[in-house]
Amino acid sequence: MQFGIFTVGDVTPDPTTGRTPSEHERITAMTTIALKAEEVGLDVFATGEHHNPPFVPSSPTTMLGWIAARTERLILSTSTTLITTNDPVKIAEDFAMLQHLAGGRVDLMLGRGNTGPVYPWFGQDIRQGIPLAIENYALLHRLWREDVVDWEGRFRTPLQGFTSTPRPLDGVPPFVWHGSIRSPEIAEQAAYYGDGFFANNIFWPKEHFQRLISLYRERYAHYGHGTPEQAVVGLGGQIFMRKRSQDAVREFRPYFDNAPVYGHGPSLEQFTAETPLTVGSPQEVIDKTLAFRDYFGDYQRQLFLVDHAGLPLKTVLEQLDMLGEILPVLREEFARDRPADVPDAPTHASLVARRDEPTATEVTR
Amino acid sequence: MTTPVTLVAVSAGLSEPSSTRLLADRLADAARRRLAEGGRPVEVRVIELRELAVDIANNLVTGFPGPELRAALEAVAGADGLIAVTPVFSASYSGLFKSFFDVVDKDALAGTPVLIAATGGTARHSLALEHAMRPLFAYLRAVVAPTAVYAASEDWGGTGDGLTATLPSRIARAGGELADLVGARPAPAAAAEAVTPFEEQLAALRPE
Numbered sequence: 001m002q003f004g005i006f007t008v009g010d011v012t013p014d015p016t017t018g019r020t021p022s023e024h025e026r027i028t029a030m031t032t033i034a035l036k037a038e039e040v041g042l043d044v045f046a047t048g049e050h051h052n053p054p055f056v057p058s059s060p061t062t063m064l065g066w067i068a069a070r071t072e073r074l075i076l077s078t079s080t081t082l083i084t085t086n087d088p089v090k091i092a093e094d095f096a097m098l099q100h101l102a103g104g105r106v107d108l109m110l111g112r113g114n115t116g117p118v119y120p121w122f123g124q125d126i127r128q129g130i131p132l133a134i135e136n137y138a139l140l141h142r143l144w145r146e147d148v149v150d151w152e153g154r155f156r157t158p159l160q161g162f163t164s165t166p167r168p169l170d171g172v173p174p175f176v177w178h179g180s181i182r183s184p185e186i187a188e189q190a191a192y193y194g195d196g197f198f199a200n201n202i203f204w205p206k207e208h209f210q211r212l213i214s215l216y217r218e219r220y221a222h223y224g225h226g227t228p229e230q231a232v233v234g235l236g237g238q239i240f241m242r243k244r245s246q247d248a249v250r251e252f253r254p255y256f257d258n259a260p261v262y263g264h265g266p267s268l269e270q271f272t273a274e275t276p277l278t279v280g281s282p283q284e285v286i287d288k289t290l291a292f293r294d295y296f297g298d299y300q301r302q303l304f305l306v307d308h309a310g311l312p313l314k315t316v317l318e319q320l321d322m323l324g325e326i327l328p329v330l331r332e333e334f335a336r337d338r339p340a341d342v343p344d345a346p347t348h349a350s351l352v353a354r355r356d357e358p359t360a361t362e363v364t365r
Numbered sequence: 366m367t368t369p370v371t372l373v374a375v376s377a378g379l380s381e382p383s384s385t386r387l388l389a390d391r392l393a394d395a396a397r398r399r400l401a402e403g404g405r406p407v408e409v410r411v412i413e414l415r416e417l418a419v420d421i422a423n424n425l426v427t428g429f430p431g432p433e434l435r436a437a438l439e440a441v442a443g444a445d446g447l448i449a450v451t452p453v454f455s456a457s458y459s460g461l462f463k464s465f466f467d468v469v470d471k472d473a474l475a476g477t478p479v480l481i482a483a484t485g486g487t488a489r490h491s492l493a494l495e496h497a498m499r500p501l502f503a504y505l506r507a508v509v510a511p512t513a514v515y516a517a518s519e520d521w522g523g524t525g526d527g528l529t530a531t532l533p534s535r536i537a538r539a540g541g542e543l544a545d546l547v548g549a550r551p552a553p554a555a556a557a558e559a560v561t562p563f564e565e566q567l568a569a570l571r572p573e
Contacts, residue, residue: 131566134566134567138570153572188560188563189563189566203427204429208429261427263426274431
């Protein structure tokens with residue numbers, strides 16, 4: 001089981017002081033947070049991709065490359081990489097390069113994006129969102145696996161004799177997660193390829209994500225990748241902790257009430273009752289996170305959102321220290337009664353090992 | 366054993382008591398009577414949007430309904446027939462009424478018989494039913510009954526002028542139309558979440 005954090009990269013005024021960080025401050029805060037994630041023992045740092053203010057991370061592999069140079073173990077990922085509006089050729093190149101620089105500590109999560117105008121800004125049509133996700137990924141998948149690609153599709157210039165460079169590290173492409181908030185087509189796509197499926201699990205009640213994840217698990221088995229329980233599932237989550245529950249609620253409330261996404265709507269109490277948001281003591285965070293397993297089955301990756309809504313860097317770093325303190329308990333509890341045949345999330349090392357495994361025919365020979 | 370027909374009446378009236386609610390009740394009763402003549406038992410559920418006003422606003426902000434609103438949305442989606450009644454505000458349906466139908470899934474009412482009705486202080490706003498309400502439900506692909514009922518304040522005490530049907534006769538006609546549409550509707554097939562197999566999604570994208 002992997003634990004990590006994912007960031008949206010929003011530049012939001014701190015509602016308690018009215019101060020808005022500069023883009024530069026926010027970008028350096030994000031990298032500081034990533035280094036802290038490794039320091040406290042987390043496994044994964046993932047950044048969003050956005051192409052409009054108030055968000056800063058437009059160039060994820062640039063940022064992740066910087067972080068890669070200053071970390072040893074941290075897996076660098078995205079939440080999400082826009083498969084609809086990025087050129088799949090450039091995704092193939094950028095992430096293969098990052099793989100080499102990071103010694104394989106790279107995977108990525110593909111998504112369609114949630115900002116309508118990004119499609120026209122990048123020359124695409126939002127009504128083609130799902131077809132773009134399907135065709136672009138089909139090409140990306142080939143570019144990483146075939147040295148020379150001839151290709152023709154609907155949305156991109158054809159390729160004749162094209163080789164994407166550098167080739168993936170050790171000939172093994174980065175593991176891919178497909179993120180979706182509402183589309184069964186994307187769960188189906190993840191299942192077809194035997195890739196991971198990530199449910200954002202932040203803004204909506206769990207029942208919604210239970211339907212998508214059970215569809216993904218069922219189709220993963222249908223396509224012969226393993227049992228439904230062996231499908232590779234990641235979940236988001238959102239936490240704010242203080243030693244005493246009431247201190248957490250008091251401190252987080254102004255950030256909640258003014259948060260760009262859900263602020264000025266339901267109360268903090270309603271929202272925590274109806275969604276996975278947890279604001280409370282470390283024990284409350286442990287309990288609510290462990291319950292995810294009851295709702296969604298044993299899963300492979302848990303990412304928390306900890307740095308949005310204008311929370312100051314100092315507070316976020318404190319949150320990460322506390323997350324580091326409860327990590328051993330989370331690891332131990334999630335490992336308890338976990339069936340032996342439920343795999344861990346794939347890593348570069350495990351994918352290389354799987355590639356080098358003798359196939360069944362070789363063994364019998 | 367005939368399973369009961371479910372009629373759901375959505376009232377966007379704001380006062381208590383409200384003439385919008387009164388009209389919704391009358392219409393539900395008229396439909397119930399016609400269905401009962403055909404031997405169909407009827408269950409009527411009335412949804413008062415006033416009680417859901419904050420939940421509806423929260424849904425607009427967060428993208429998901431709280432538990433009570435979710436129950437109301439499920440009732441609307443599962444109804445055999447819908448009666449939708451709004452007061453006319455600023456020449457159209459009220460903002461609360463529209464906000465509720467903004468959070469109803471766009472496919473939830475496809476094929477559902479709907480009776481539209483409105484209330485107002487003066488009969489001069491009656492065409493709001495035709496230029497606002499009917500297009501809204503056409504967009505939602507509902508089957509809207511031909512008679513839409515508008516009740517101005519004066520209608521509650523009027524006896525008609527010999528040329529215009531009185532409110533009770535319009536209610537009876539509209540309720541009858543809704544009942545006939547509901548009665549004629551085949552039982553809905555169990556809707557499974559259909560996923561297009563991935564090969565088909567890929568094949569659809571192959572260049573000619």
